[in-house]
Amino acid sequence: MSPPANPAPHAAGATPRLRLLQSELPPVQALRAELAAGLVAPQAAIPPKYFYDDLGSRLFAAITALPEYTPTRTEAQIFARHAGDIAGAVGTATTFIDLGAGDCGKAARLFGALRPRQYVAVDISVDFLRTALQCLQREHPDLDILGIGQDFARGLALPGAVGDRRRLFFYPGSSIGNFAPDEAIVFLHRLRACGGADAQLLIGVDLIKDEAVLNAAYDDPLGVTAAFNRNVLRHVNRVLGTDFDVAQWKHVAFYDAAQTRIEMHLEASCDVTVRWPGGVRRFARGERIHTENSYKYRPETFAELLRAAGWNPAHIWLDERAWFALVHCRG
Ligand code: AVI
Numbered sequence: 001m002s003p004p005a006n007p008a009p010h011a012a013g014a015t016p017r018l019r020l021l022q023s024e025l026p027p028v029q030a031l032r033a034e035l036a037a038g039l040v041a042p043q044a045a046i047p048p049k050y051f052y053d054d055l056g057s058r059l060f061a062a063i064t065a066l067p068e069y070t071p072t073r074t075e076a077q078i079f080a081r082h083a084g085d086i087a088g089a090v091g092t093a094t095t096f097i098d099l100g101a102g103d104c105g106k107a108a109r110l111f112g113a114l115r116p117r118q119y120v121a122v123d124i125s126v127d128f129l130r131t132a133l134q135c136l137q138r139e140h141p142d143l144d145i146l147g148i149g150q151d152f153a154r155g156l157a158l159p160g161a162v163g164d165r166r167r168l169f170f171y172p173g174s175s176i177g178n179f180a181p182d183e184a185i186v187f188l189h190r191l192r193a194c195g196g197a198d199a200q201l202l203i204g205v206d207l208i209k210d211e212a213v214l215n216a217a218y219d220d221p222l223g224v225t226a227a228f229n230r231n232v233l234r235h236v237n238r239v240l241g242t243d244f245d246v247a248q249w250k251h252v253a254f255y256d257a258a259q260t261r262i263e264m265h266l267e268a269s270c271d272v273t274v275r276w277p278g279g280v281r282r283f284a285r286g287e288r289i290h291t292e293n294s295y296k297y298r299p300e301t302f303a304e305l306l307r308a309a310g311w312n313p314a315h316i317w318l319d320e321r322a323w324f325a326l327v328h329c330r331g
Contacts, residue, residue: 018137020130020147021159028239035240039274039281039289046232048178048292049124049151053235057128059228061103064173066224068216071174071206074324078204079109082317082326087113089315089328090200095120095163099152099171104132106172111140118144118163124151153179153187156194167195174206174324177261177295181305184295188309192331199331201311208296209323211255218253218262218294226251229264232291242276252288255296264292299325 038045051060064072079086092115098107101121111119119136123129126149133147146161169191176184192199218225229251233244249266256263265288272283283289297305302325303313311329318325 018145022149032240036279045290050232050235052125054127056231057125062224066220068220070217070323074319075204077319078317078326083113093117094166094168097169100175104136120146120162122148122150122152166198168200170202172204174204177206185309192310195331201329204326205302206296207323207325208260214255240276242274248272260296262294265290
């Protein structure tokens with residue numbers, strides 16, 4: 001963990017209430033090797049973490065405001081309707097660890113009810129996180145805020161500045177759905193291990209529902225999700241030095257009922273040759289690059305997955321259409 005990247009200004013002698021730490025990010029060579037391996041694989045793939053450059057994070061925020069994208073809105077309804085029960089179950093004075101904090105908006109809406117002792121925001125998109133935390137600190141000047149720039153999907157490493165009492169992991173938005181179920185168990189098991197004896201988890205998951213609703217959520221008529229998907233190619237151009245022409249790639253998203261997941265791909269709209277320093281890949285027209293899976297669950301299957309990862313689901317709240325579940329677990 002490197003020293004504070006950008007401590008907030010504070011009065012001489014006062015304790016800083018906002019600190020931003022940045023973990024050792026993987027060396028660019030490792031990122032390039034990972035991307036090149038994905039591009040030359042028989043089924044080409046780009047890991048979904050490359051969606052979240054600065055523009056990608058903004059496009060994702062726009063997706064969450066779309067009427068077709070149900071997870072965010074439905075989860076917000078559950079929080080609003082059950083705020084008292086959630087606060088009663090979780091309790092106050094936690095070390096509130098927000099995984100994939102983004103603009104920190106979801107967590108901030110709970111501060112009134114949960115009154116955390118410390119707020120720890122972890123996100124891979126450090127610049128976006130810095131801006132969000134600076135705004136948050138102006139709104140909550142007395143809250144102890146710690147930002148951590150980290151790719152926590154590869155394993156969460158919490159620095160000593162994170163409180164070790166009453167750790168509450170907050171993982172909303174069905175981000176768990178972007179892991180395959182076996183990877184999700186490994187990830188949640190690791191969280192359990194770094195939570196301590198009194199760890200808690202508050203996690204949101206998108207549920208299986210009508211296919212038309214699911215398909216519309218990932219292929220909206222304004223094309224915001226298409227822009228989010230295609231923007232990944234610009235990010236890869238910057239990191240790997242590829243010469244992707246975004247205009248040659250079409251957004252494809254569909255629900256696969258057998259695997260209970262949405263798949264997102266980019267499809268070549270003509271024959272395309274992509275080159276980068278040390279590599280080349282030819283794509284025939286219609287060939288695809290797999291960019292994301294988003295798994296959907298039944299509540300009971302998800303509870304089994306949590307148990308397999310060492311967590312005890314204690315409460316589950318659903319919206320009235322059973323489109324989304326919020327689960328509170330103890331360690
Ligand atoms: C971040 N994650 C939960 C989103 C999802 O629904 O799987 C990412 C996303 N991809 C397309 N739209 C949203």
